[in-house]
Amino acid sequence: MGISIAFWILAVIGVMAALAVVLLRDVFRAALSLVLCFLTVAGIYITLSADFLAAVQILIYVGAISVLIILAIMLTREVQHGSTSNRLQIPAFLVAALFLGGVAFALLNTPWPVSSAAPLEPTTSALAGLLFGEGGFILPVEIAPILLLAAIIGAIALTREK
Amino acid sequence: MVGLEHYLILAAVLFSIGLYGALSKRNAIVILMSIELMLNAVNIALIAFSRYIVPLLLTGQVFAIFVMVVAAAEVSVGLAIIISVYRYRETIDATKINLMKW
Numbered sequence: 001m002g003i004s005i006a007f008w009i010l011a012v013i014g015v016m017a018a019l020a021v022v023l024l025r026d027v028f029r030a031a032l033s034l035v036l037c038f039l040t041v042a043g044i045y046i047t048l049s050a051d052f053l054a055a056v057q058i059l060i061y062v063g064a065i066s067v068l069i070i071l072a073i074m075l076t077r078e079v080q081h082g083s084t085s086n087r088l089q090i091p092a093f094l095v096a097a098l099f100l101g102g103v104a105f106a107l108l109n110t111p112w113p114v115s116s117a118a119p120l121e122p123t124t125s126a127l128a129g130l131l132f133g134e135g136g137f138i139l140p141v142e143i144a145p146i147l148l149l150a151a152i153i154g155a156i157a158l159t160r161e162k
Numbered sequence: 163m164v165g166l167e168h169y170l171i172l173a174a175v176l177f178s179i180g181l182y183g184a185l186s187k188r189n190a191i192v193i194l195m196s197i198e199l200m201l202n203a204v205n206i207a208l209i210a211f212s213r214y215i216v217p218l219l220l221t222g223q224v225f226a227i228f229v230m231v232v233a234a235a236e237v238s239v240g241l242a243i244i245i246s247v248y249r250y251r252e253t254i255d256a257t258k259i260n261l262m263k264w
Contacts (some may be wrong), residue, residue: 007164011172018176018199022183027192034195037176041202048169048213050223053205060230065198065237072191072241076248083192086257092185100178107170112215114166119217130224137224144231151235155242 003047010047014040025082027073035066049119052127169210176203190244190254194237201233 017040020033038061045054120126130136176199183196205226212222247261248254 004164007168011168014172015175015179018179021195021199022179022187022192027189030192030195034198037199038202041206044169044172044206045209047164048209050209050213050226053209053223053226056227056230057205060234061198061202065234068237068241069191069195069198072244075245076191076254081189081255083187083189085186086188089186092182095185096178096182099181100174103174103177104171107174108167112166114214115217117217119213120220123220123223126220127223127227130220131227137228140228144228147235148231151238155238158239158242158246 006043007047010040010043014044025084027083028070030083031066031070031073034069035062038062038066049121049123051122052124166210166214169214170207173203173207173210176200176206188255188257190247190256190259191241193256194240194244197240198233198237201229205229 014037017033017037021030021037024030024033038057042054042057042062045051045057131141132138180196180199180203183199184193187193187196208222208226208229210222212220212226216222244254247259251259251261253259
């Protein structure tokens, strides 16, 4: 019962914040509502009993990515023009609405094989076993740092003064 | 009682809002923010599937971690590209950036 109430509050705030991201004219306020949306998504993870991922969501998205985005907004002077729409506003709305309708129709008409088992809690040690243990996801875990290193070097090379 | 469908509908709504923003905005940073919204929606769907269909395996949570890794790499390179475009063109209006338009 408590989880249901938490879900509905978080879902309503999250959707409102996401709408504010795409509808607000002020880019900076849009970035701040994006931070609010990330926070509510972290709350949604907690209602799904994914405690480790909620912490990671707050550390990476609310902590790092939002700071990067706000820094980029401050480094560019596009703030004065605001977040305006291009000529594709109505087709984009139609595409998004059609997509939402199609996905909602498909997922409401699919008989999901929902398991009645209680979720694993806490998840941190189980995730560590999956990521680093025998027969787990060790190869993607080894590839991910290479991707991150390439991204860091690429970002430095792109923004370096000539 | 909240079930799998509620979470999936929430993820679909957030994804559609992000899709609308990514298609209809001029400011490249707002487009990047919309893409982040879409990635978050996908993460919600993955974790909801993990919670309701295989509650003891956590596979969806592992996938969500990798999505976050890719999102972090994507946002750092994307913002670097936006800043370097701004340095040369003095604008980040996506309709005016036509360096690679044929």
